[in-house]
Amino acid sequence: MSDILNKQGINSFYDIAIKNDFARKHLFRIIDLTFYTNDPSSDLSLNLTQIGKITTADLVYMTTAKLPSRTISVIKVPYAGLEFNVPGTVKYEGSDSYDIKFRLPQNHRVRTILENWTYQTFNEQTTSGAYGIPSRFSTMTAALLDNRGNEVKRYKFVGCFVVSTGDVEFDLADENNGVLDFTAKIAYQYWEASSGDSPLISGNVGINTPLGNVGIGF
Numbered sequence: 001m002s003d004i005l006n007k008q009g010i011n012s013f014y015d016i017a018i019k020n021d022f023a024r025k026h027l028f029r030i031i032d033l034t035f036y037t038n039d040p041s042s043d044l045s046l047n048l049t050q051i052g053k054i055t056t057a058d059l060v061y062m063t064t065a066k067l068p069s070r071t072i073s074v075i076k077v078p079y080a081g082l083e084f085n086v087p088g089t090v091k092y093e094g095s096d097s098y099d100i101k102f103r104l105p106q107n108h109r110v111r112t113i114l115e116n117w118t119y120q121t122f123n124e125q126t127t128s129g130a131y132g133i134p135s136r137f138s139t140m141t142a143a144l145l146d147n148r149g150n151e152v153k154r155y156k157f158v159g160c161f162v163v164s165t166g167d168v169e170f171d172l173a174d175e176n177n178g179v180l181d182f183t184a185k186i187a188y189q190y191w192e193a194s195s196g197d198s199p200l201i202s203g204n205v206g207i208n209t210p211l212g213n214v215g216i217g218f
Contacts, residue, residue, distance in 0.1 A: 021147065030062050030100065032141040035117050035160070036134070058110050063181065064101035065142065067155070068191065069093050090190075097163055097185045104168060104180040114184050117162045133189075134159045140186060152195070159189035 006012070033054045073088035102110050122129035140157040166182040 023144070024147065027145040027147065028065060028067070029143050029145065030059050030065055030140065031056070031143050032139070033059070033160075034137065034139050035120075036138040054110065054113050058105075058113075061103045061105055061110055062100060063103055064183075065099070067142075067144075068095070068098065070191070092188075092190050095189065096187050098157070098188060099183050099185055101181055101183045104182055111165055111168070111182060111184075114162050114165045118165060121161055134161045136189075140188065154194045156192045156194070157186070157188040157190075158192065160186050163187045 035054075069092075071091045071093055073091055075086040075088045077084040077086050104111060120130055122131050136158050138158075138160045140160050142155045142157070143151050144153040144155075146152050162184065164185040166184045168180055168182045170180070171178075
């Protein structure tokens with residue numbers, strides 16, 4: 001048997017799968033939504049509105065979300081008929097419209113909080129609102145879990161605000177008396193990743209190069 005199949009054959013796959021298992025679609029949770037306007041010093045937090053804060057109990061109604069991408073832009077540099085690809089700055093694709101799907105509780109609490117957030121951003125009755133760039137304290141936090149419920153990794157979305165509360169579709173002719181849901185859209189500026197207490201976006205990185213190992217601190 002070739003060395004490649006020794007390392008990446010059926011038995012190797014079996015052993016490694018037993019050790020590492022697989023990520024599962026349901027092992028993802030939104031664990032916190034903290035809403036602030038663009039002026040945290042004024043304590044204009046939606047946690048203090050009459051409807052109250054989105055709590056862990058509210059977030060149980062979340063059914064679907066996704067882990068967003070982080071993309072390095074590519075700059076095309078042509079030379080002598082050959083086009084070189086040069087890395088540029090970062091893009092957070094979809095940061096203007098991040099979907100979160102919720103089941104709707106009978107008191108409509110979750111959607112009402114999101115509605116209140118949009119009114120804090122802009123209220124047509126007063127032609128005013130906190131529609132400046134959102135505070136970096138306005139965050140959403142997601143956790144990836146293993147099959148024992150331990151937190152594997154955490155993502156914090158920074159500078160969040162509600163883009164859309166989403167439609168709720170009622171149907172008086174529904175024969176199954178189905179549960180209602182809705183999909184809210186949240187915008188954010190960027191996300192930060194961490195594992196445990198150690199941020200993954202900063203520190204020292206060793207890069208192997210033809211000239212040896214190069215340490216980069218950032």
